Amino acid sequence: MIFNTSPTDIIKIRRSVRTYTKKAVEQEKKGIMREVLDNLRGQYFRFDLIDFQLEEGMKLGTYGMIKGASTFIIGILNKELMDDYDAAVEFGYAFEGIILKATELGLGTCWLGGTFNSKDAMKMIALKDNEQVVMVSPIGYGGNIRGFEKLTRKLSKADQRKPWKELFFHKDFNTPLSIKEAGPYADVLHMVRLAPSASNKQPWRILKSHKTYDFYNVNMPTPSNKKQKFMMSFNDMGIAKAHFDYVANEKGLKGQWLKKDDIKDESFTYVGSWEWHNEVEDTH
Numbered sequence: 001m002i003f004n005t006s007p008t009d010i011i012k013i014r015r016s017v018r019t020y021t022k023k024a025v026e027q028e029k030k031g032i033m034r035e036v037l038d039n040l041r042g043q044y045f046r047f048d049l050i051d052f053q054l055e056e057g058m059k060l061g062t063y064g065m066i067k068g069a070s071t072f073i074i075g076i077l078n079k080e081l082m083d084d085y086d087a088a089v090e091f092g093y094a095f096e097g098i099i100l101k102a103t104e105l106g107l108g109t110c111w112l113g114g115t116f117n118s119k120d121a122m123k124m125i126a127l128k129d130n131e132q133v134v135m136v137s138p139i140g141y142g143g144n145i146r147g148f149e150k151l152t153r154k155l156s157k158a159d160q161r162k163p164w165k166e167l168f169f170h171k172d173f174n175t176p177l178s179i180k181e182a183g184p185y186a187d188v189l190h191m192v193r194l195a196p197s198a199s200n201k202q203p204w205r206i207l208k209s210h211k212t213y214d215f216y217n218v219n220m221p222t223p224s225n226k227k228q229k230f231m232m233s234f235n236d237m238g239i240a241k242a243h244f245d246y247v248a249n250e251k252g253l254k255g256q257w258l259k260k261d262d263i264k265d266e267s268f269t270y271v272g273s274w275e276w277h278n279e280v281e282d283t284h
């Protein structure tokens, strides 16, 4: 994704917007967003943009309530990959790029896990047999935060992120990573910490080990943790990777993503690693 503004600045101003004004998204901005969506089309997922007037009481997402929106980004996944962790991570990575691009254009967004309960909206999306809508985000101009939106933010503690020492570790999960040990990656990790996540659960844990930052998901499937919720925690992991990637790139930190094959998942699920290039190691 190419941004014209600093990703750090975009990440800092993004927040979920659930109340929208009547002001329509300009055609020019829709055109930019359509181009972004086309470029992000992957092997297993694609994105669409539809204009659709949300009616009073129409449900979207798994919680919260969206008001007034009339343009939506739709995330569509191949049905066969509904249970695939890697696909969910990749999807999350791509969708967060879209969210940050919309934020750069001055548009409000809100990740909404699930689909429309409206036949009219679904007709506009024209799904193929093997496709399913898994994520939706309104795009538009945010209005005053009203009672129910305030309540949603309060219930999901939307403005509170876990402290650094509960998210980032060094060598093992008993040892928090110090800001000094993070070196040039401290700014990157600060921006991972601001990532949105389903119900603001922040399931990401990152372990600095030899030459890599290893990404783990702490959410575990339990009877009370329904499958859809569990899969969304892998979307959250993709979002964390996106923030890491964009900010590392902004800071000129070079590296590559890989998946180690010698990591045994214990209490957490390993999703992948960032291996930094040697020139960073000297100052790291």
Ligand SMILES: Cc1cc2nc3c(=O)[nH]c(=O)nc-3n(C[C@H](O)[C@H](O)[C@H](O)COP(=O)(O)O)c2cc1C
Pocket (backbone or CB within 6 Å): 014, 015, 016, 017, 018, 060, 061, 062, 063, 064, 065, 110, 111, 112, 113, 114, 152, 156, 157, 158, 159, 195, 196, 197, 198, 199, 200, 232, 235, 236, 239
């Ligand atoms: C994968 C995912 C699914 C989400 N699903 C919903 C949803 O169904 N309804 C909703 O109101 N918010 C949803 N959210 C938004 C989160 O509640 C929000 O990102 C979090 O509380 C942090 O607040 P912020 O985005 O304002 O920083 C979702 C976020 C993510 C990343």
